[in-house]
Amino acid sequence: MxxxxxLGFGQATPELVLDRLPVQGSLPDWLHGTLLRNGPGTFRVxxxxxxxxxxxxxxxxxxxxxxxxxxxxxxxxxxxxYQEAQATGRIAYSEFATDPCRSLFGRVMAVFSPQITDSAxxxxxxxxxxxxxxxxxxxxxxxxxxxLETVGVFNYEPGLVGQMTTxxxxxxEAHDTAYNxxxxxxxxxxxxxxxxxxxxxxxxLAQIPTKQPxxxxxxxxxxxxxxxxxxxxxxxxxxxxxxLRPYIENFRWQPQRGxxxxxxxxxxxxxxxxxxxxxxxxxxxxxxxxxxxxxxxxLVAYPDASIxxxxxxxxxxxxxxxxxxxxxxxxxxxxxxxxxxYELLSEACMELPRFDYERYNTNSxxxxxxxxxxxxxxxxxxxxxxxxxxxxxGRVQTWHETDCYPGEPVFVGSPxxxxxxxxxxxxxxxxxxxxxxxxxxxxxxxxxxxARATLPHPVLFGYHGDYFPAEPxxxx
Ligand code: CO
Numbered sequence: 001m002x003x004x005x006x007l008g009f010g011q012a013t014p015e016l017v018l019d020r021l022p023v024q025g026s027l028p029d030w031l032h033g034t035l036l037r038n039g040p041g042t043f044r045v046x047x048x049x050x051x052x053x054x055x056x057x058x059x060x061x062x063x064x065x066x067x068x069x070x071x072x073x074x075x076x077x078x079x080x081x082y083q084e085a086q087a088t089g090r091i092a093y094s095e096f097a098t099d100p101c102r103s104l105f106g107r108v109m110a111v112f113s114p115q116i117t118d119s120a121x122x123x124x125x126x127x128x129x130x131x132x133x134x135x136x137x138x139x140x141x142x143x144x145x146x147x148l149e150t151v152g153v154f155n156y157e158p159g160l161v162g163q164m165t166t167x168x169x170x171x172x173e174a175h176d177t178a179y180n181x182x183x184x185x186x187x188x189x190x191x192x193x194x195x196x197x198x199x200x201x202x203x204x205l206a207q208i209p210t211k212q213p214x215x216x217x218x219x220x221x222x223x224x225x226x227x228x229x230x231x232x233x234x235x236x237x238x239x240x241x242x243x244l245r246p247y248i249e250n251f252r253w254q255p256q257r258g259x260x261x262x263x264x265x266x267x268x269x270x271x272x273x274x275x276x277x278x279x280x281x282x283x284x285x286x287x288x289x290x291x292x293x294x295x296x297x298x299l300v301a302y303p304d305a306s307i308x309x310x311x312x313x314x315x316x317x318x319x320x321x322x323x324x325x326x327x328x329x330x331x332x333x334x335x336x337x338x339x340x341x342y343e344l345l346s347e348a349c350m351e352l353p354r355f356d357y358e359r360y361n362t363n364s365x366x367x368x369x370x371x372x373x374x375x376x377x378x379x380x381x382x383x384x385x386x387x388x389x390x391x392x393x394g395r396v397q398t399w400h401e402t403d404c405y406p407g408e409p410v411f412v413g414s415p416x417x418x419x420x421x422x423x424x425x426x427x428x429x430x431x432x433x434x435x436x437x438x439x440x441x442x443x444x445x446x447x448x449x450x451a452r453a454t455l456p457h458p459v460l461f462g463y464h465g466d467y468f469p470a471e472p473x474x475x476x
Contacts, residue, residue: 002403004381004432005317008461009053012042016456017073025451027068027441028424030415033469035063035426035439036145037407038124038133039462041076043313046089052097052248053311053461057082058121058133058141060148061428061459063439070439070453075148077133077141081119093117096136097312099246116247118153123167123464127178129198130154134167134464136217138182145468156182156194156202162241167464168218168284169196175358179205181219181228185237189213193226193264206269208262212236215251215305220288220297225272226264227288227297227333231281232257233305253305255279261333261340263295275333277340281305286328286353289364295333296364298391300326300350300371301342322379325349328369328389346389348396349374352408352463356420367392368421370409370444375400382461386427388447397447399440403433405461411444412467421445426467428459 041059043050050056058077063070076082084092091100095117120135124143132154133141140154156165162185169180178196183189192207206226212234220227232254239250259280263272286298307324315321328345350371367390372383375398385400386409399406406429413423425442429452437459441451 002319002381002432003435004403004405004430005319007432007435007458008382008405008430009043009313009316010460011044012076013059013074013457013459015075018456019071021070021072021439021453021455023068023070023451023453025441025449027065027070027451028414029067031065031412031424031441032067033065033412033467034145035065035410035465035467036124036131037061037063037428037462037465038121039407039464040121040460041074043460045085045091048091049313050091050095050098051246051313052095053313053316054096054122054248054463055098056095056119056121056460057085058119058135059460060124060133060143061462061465062145062148063426063453072439072453072455073148074459077119077121077143078150079118079120079141081117093119094243094246095119097246097248099243121463124466125169125178126468127154127169128196134169136164136167138163138165156180156196162186162237166216166218170219170221171357179221179226181216183213183216185213185235185240187237189237191216191228191262193269205266206264206271208264208271212254215248217283218285220285220299221266222288222290222295224266224290225288225295226266227285227295228262228264229282229285229297229299230257230260230262231305232259232279233281233308248308251305255304261297261331263333263335272335273337275338275340277331277342279304280329281307282326283307283351284353286369287355287366289366290335291364293335295335297331297333297340298345298369299329299331300353301329302326316382320380323349323374323382325374326351328353328371328391330391345391346394346396348387348389349376350387350389351383354409354411356411356413356423358413366420368411368444370411370425372406372408373398381405386425386442386447388421388425388444399442399447399449401429401431403431405430405432406440407459407462408464409442410465410467412469419445424450428462430458430461
């Protein structure tokens with residue numbers, strides 16, 4: 001039996017700086033840039049365990065590509081959560097599904113004091129001219145992309161009281177302005193859309209009031225609209241303010257609410273309408289675009305929110321456990337009014353979906369979605385293959401290797417390409433047989449392996465990252 005759960009959901013890997021990783025195969029000669037990834041650097045502090053895949057202390061990973069070579073470095077984000085864990089050997093801050101052992105008084109104070117984790121480990125982005133490690137908490141952590149040193153914090157609005165955000169900001173066509181959703185918890189709560197631009201104050205563009213806010217890990221954006229998909233996994237904000245249990249365990253699945261789409265005009269901030277649909281859950285929106293009088297929203301959907309529970313570490317350590325399958329759905333919202341309806345674009349299991357954002361967001365011409373997936377012949381365990389789904393034809397291409405567990409596939413387009421999928425896929429793969437990880441480079445068209453660069457250690461299962469072509473990454 002594979003020791004995949006211990007390798008992928010276990011303890012800290014050492015911090016390293018390696019000038020050159022051993023490479024098998026050949027890297028494209030145009031690949032000059034850096035893949036930055038974020039994720040948990042450990043699921044254990046001293047004798048204590050975190051409880052959920054979305055817990056843990058943030059670690060950044062950096063793969064830089066030069067002519068025929070790859071360098072690597074990894075580093076824990078130097079946050080208060082990390083420093084206190086180092087100093088005391090105990091978990092000191094509240095995570096997604098883990099609360100440290102505290103007095104009731106401590107619990108009541110949780111949202112009013114920075115006892116929520118600052119270990120921003122879910123994703124990263126270049127936002128307002130700086131590199132930020134992103135979390136759903138309001139504390140986003142700036143870092144130096146060259147050294148991976150922590151340099152400071154960033155907030156959407158002043159104060160940390162009762163706000164949560166997403167780790168999936170959208171960028172406008174010029175890649176100049178970023179947009180994100182912030183949920184502010186209060187007696188009447190609000191979903192708020194903010195814009196962030198270098199050298200400007202963050203601007204609130206729109207808000208929608210709600211009594212029972214939903215857990216939303218991402219939102220949609222088309223050429224003219226923001227789309228808030230209000231999954232019926234909702235919270236009584238009072239329970240969050242009391243914080244009697246870890247963050248996500250305050251939310252309840254209420255399928256009778258259905259899943260309404262709230263559509264906001266991107267240019268005016270005005271509410272365009274609410275489009276009801278049957279209940280479903282998703283972490284990730286994929287693409288969204290307008291087609292005639294319809295708004296098309298692609299996302300990786302689940303019939304309910306049981307996927308959240310499937311990611312508890314005790315479940316992931318169970319070799320018999322099977323993950324619920326996320327699937328690529330295309331919802332059509334009639335802008336003239338009416339219910340949203342969907343078609344299934346593929347039967348394949350999908351999660352951590354990526355597509356060619358630079359070129360195809362807000363454009364109906366896009367076709368390809370890349371994702372981690374579960375092989376239907378080997379359903380027990382964790383994500384064990386990569387898929388490429390053609391949203392137009394439903395064709396699925398697969399990369400699979402025995403006892404290998406790939407992470408989020410990041411698409412990097414080749415320069416001057418014409419075909420949408422002319423480029424490579426980069427994915428950090430845990431090789432449970434070898435007990436180490438490697439960076440896999442796939443040809444995005446054929447989905448065949450081009451190269452792999454082997455690391456000396458296993459990398460815990462992470463979430464999101466991105467590729468940055470420009471070097472140096474920061475102006476000097
Ligand atoms: Co995500």
